[in-house]
Amino acid sequence: GEDVEQSLFLSVREGDSSVINCTYTDSSSTYLYWYKQEPGAGLQLLTYIFSNMDMKQDQRLTVLLNKKDKHLSLRIADTQTGDSAIYFCAEKAANAGNMLTFGGGTRLMVKP
Amino acid sequence: NAGVTQTPKFQVLKTGQSMTLQCAQDMNHEYMSWYRQDPGMGLRLIHYSVGAGITDQGEVPNGYNVSRSTTEDFPLRLLSAAPSQTSVYFCASSGSMTYEQYFGPGTRLTVT
Numbered sequence: 001g002e003d004v005e006q007s008l009f010l011s012v013r014e015g016d017s018s019v020i021n022c023t024y025t026d027s028s029s030t031y032l033y034w035y036k037q038e039p040g041a042g043l044q045l046l047t048y049i050f051s052n053m054d055m056k057q058d059q060r061l062t063v064l065l066n067k068k069d070k071h072l073s074l075r076i077a078d079t080q081t082g083d084s085a086i087y088f089c090a091e092k093a094a095n096a097g098n099m100l101t102f103g104g105g106t107r108l109m110v111k112p
Numbered sequence: 113n114a115g116v117t118q119t120p121k122f123q124v125l126k127t128g129q130s131m132t133l134q135c136a137q138d139m140n141h142e143y144m145s146w147y148r149q150d151p152g153m154g155l156r157l158i159h160y161s162v163g164a165g166i167t168d169q170g171e172v173p174n175g176y177n178v179s180r181s182t183t184e185d186f187p188l189r190l191l192s193a194a195p196s197q198t199s200v201y202f203c204a205s206s207g208s209m210t211y212e213q214y215f216g217p218g219t220r221l222t223v224t
Contacts (some may be wrong), residue, residue, distance in 0.1 A: 102154035
């Protein structure tokens with residue numbers, strides 16, 4: 001079945017850039033998403049990219065998609081302590097309706 | 113709009129007990145789904161529905177039942193709770209023409 005993989009943990013200093021990586025296996029993915037989860041809270045959609053795009057920028061967030069390598073990354077510029085959270089990559093396959101397959105999440109810790 | 117609401121927020125059950133987790137949305141979304149979140153495993157799809165009267169199994173359906181008698185509500189039933197069902201449960205909804213899934217705040221369930 002489909003598989004989405006992420007590294008478990010990332011630590012950066014405040015003001016630095018953070019890059020969170022994700023790989024997926026389903027070549028029929030239509031949309032790829034980044035969700036943010038703060039402690040004790042639900043999932044908040046940060047950004048998404050359609051599979052025919054290479055890059056999407058949204059304020060401090062840049063999403064890069066390498067469809068050939070099935071690699072997705074989320075870059076957060078000027079990382080702030082409020083960015084500390086778990087970040088989930090998710091993909092929606094072409095034949096999956098609106099259902100998503102999630103990665104295990106990357107915990108981002110931002111040190112002051 | 114309240115969005116996606118879930119009740120209860122927290123629940124403790126004894127092994128063998130049954131209960132229903134409630135989920136409701138007021139956005140007239142066709143798609144609704146239930147996920148469970150376990151540490152390091154992201155969110156895994158339990159059951160989903162593409163419209164009133166239509167449900168289907170996700171990745172981890174065993175031990176759970178669902179029904180969708182109205183567009184707004186999608187309850188998840190645990191027939192005989194087991195410690196392996198200790199998890200955080202998220203309900204989500206989306207419209208057929210949108211890319212975004214809206215998540216509820218979650219229900220934290222502990223089975224002892």
